[in-house]
Amino acid sequence: MMRILLVGSPKSVFGFDRIVRVPNLGLCSIAAQLDRRFCKVKIIDLILTEGKTIPYFTYLLRQYEPDLVGFSCMVFQYASSLELAKMTKQVNPDTKVVMGGYFPTACDEWILESEDSQYIDYIIRREGEIAFPKLIKTLLGNNNLDEVPNLSYRDNGSVIRNPNHALVDLNEIKPPDRKSRILKKGFYLGPYTGDVIETSRGCVFDCNYCSIREMYGKSFRTYSIDRILDDIRDAEKQGAESVLVTDDNITLDGKRYKEICEAITEAGLNRLYYAIQTSVRGIKQTPGLARAMGQAGTNVVFLGIENIITQNLNVLDKSNQFKESDARDVVLELREYGIVVIGGFILGNPDDNEETLWANFEFAKSTGVDVALFYILTPHPKTGIRQELIKQGLVTNLDDFSKYDGFQANVRTKYLSSEKLFALREELGWKYPIQSGSIKHMIKKWPLSFGLKLLFKELWKRPDDVLGYLKGLI
Secondary structure: OEEEEEEEOOOOOOOHHHOEEOOOHHHHHHHHOOOOOOEEEEEEEHHHOOOOHHHHHHHHHHHHOOOEEEEEOOHHHHHHHHHHHHHHHHHOOOOEEEEEOHHHHHOHHHHHOOHHHHHOOEEEOOOOOOHHHHHHHHHHOOOOHHHOOOEEEEEOOEEEEOOOOOOOOOOOOOOOOHHHEOOOOOOEEOOEEEEEEOOEEOOOOOOOOOOHHHHHOOOOEEOOHHHHHHHHHHHHHOOOOEEEEOOOOHHHHHHHHHHHHHHHHHOOHHHOEEEEEEEHHHHHOOOOHHHHHHHOOEEEEEEEEEOOOHHHHHHOOOOOOOOHHHHHHHHHHHHHOOOEEEEEEEEOOOOOOHHHHHHHHHHHHHHOOOEEEEEEOOOOOOOHHHHHHHHOOOEOOOOOHHHOOOOOOOEOOOOOOHHHHHHHHHHHHHHHHHHOOHHHHHHHHOOHHHHHHHHHHHHHHOHHHHHHHHHOOO
């Protein structure tokens, strides 16, 4: 019987672990598709092993003795996942190593043609629910790798890339296997224990900074509402008080999402809290959706506002998706139903200067956004914006992907250096909670005990950030 270990990255998005620490849903979905007659599967979310990842992972390798270790990683997580792959081969050179996720999908050839390939046996591109079980079956059987879709590997010095399988029919795959997690406690969304679900995959918009197209193409697929409700119940059974909905664009079909909210309320599952990421356009074009979301228990919405400068929206291929007034209306409506609004803004566009950055800051304040996240445009591999920025000579970090987390500056603008851009982003982030008055709203919204816990954590882990917030008072 093959022993399989599926590994979630220990690296979180820059600063997100302050209030969000959630498990890897994709690994649970892949684990559920495996035939347990022939393999034993464990999932480890190394995000929970902060400060002791290396000794813990080494211990796990020696105790469990996996025959195959699978790593899932995004762009900024690749370097840390590669180090873990090296450790895996050091403990047992015969252990097979598989990588999947956004970065291996986009850069499989680059990885396999580099020195990194000595630590990675196989790469699964795009979705893994069909390809990964097929790989396991092949390794246990005739070893004919030609039969495994979405697979990239080296053979006699050449990189082999098998054809992609058709996109998964979401209603034909088994629900996520959360029981196979080794570590089950320590996940949270704000003050509540947390887990993750999805109701759909994909997006059909053309935003040129987004890498989702590499995973799913231009598509949008959905789960049935009954399947979604069952998944929420399972997450609650595993201890979740709150649920992060990780859909790429859940309001692409606003009417459907409203029906999901109504079904959650009718089933009594609004006893849980929900956090989602959504678009301005989807809520604006669906009357009654914000109200249904509030009734269903939605307490946090990440709203992709992106930028309020028309020229910048043109650069991002977002100008046709909503108007400035739409963002104002949607923020107001969400807050009317008690929903915390996190507004996402993308800075560092080619023509950005100090004035345009502060214009976005003032817009966030004027709309009443509770939390403003100021990202810096990131030139992700295989995106249109990367090629355009390289052509203009504006990419300052081409290949240290560990810094591609959305918050660090890997580009400059025509008027701002990378260093100045990052310094301004930090200043905006520090000043917003104080100057907008949102910190008062958040104190009322979440328990005082959580706020104090967060403050002490910041003092311990990030004293410079606390100093920055104090500067925000000035």
